[in-house]
Amino acid sequence: MNIAISTGVSAAVNSASNGTPGTVQSAASVLVLRKALDMQAAGAVELLNALPQQPVLATQGNIGRNINTFA
Template identity: 45%
Template structure:
């Protein structure tokens, strides 16, 4: 996100335009993230036996 939009919104005073621009920018970013998440493939459930992944062996 462009930081100049945030600083302009914080200095807007009675001018609603920078705040509206910030809200629109955040909405557009949210829509972009939603589209990316929709495009990700679904991960199938693990086919490992149930005893795998329960313990961690650590040696230093």
């Protein structure tokens, strides 16, 4: 999954910033921009959830309690 700014988001930003404030077109542009940003945020959350979990540190014994020796 590509997490770079997509052309759809760039187009939505340009459309939202170039519109006349207070018009229906401006409001629609802002709604499209919000939707595009929400979709990118959802994709970022999916990528973060796909990361493997960190190993659990030891809680008993003398090895691995004070210094995390996992490499």
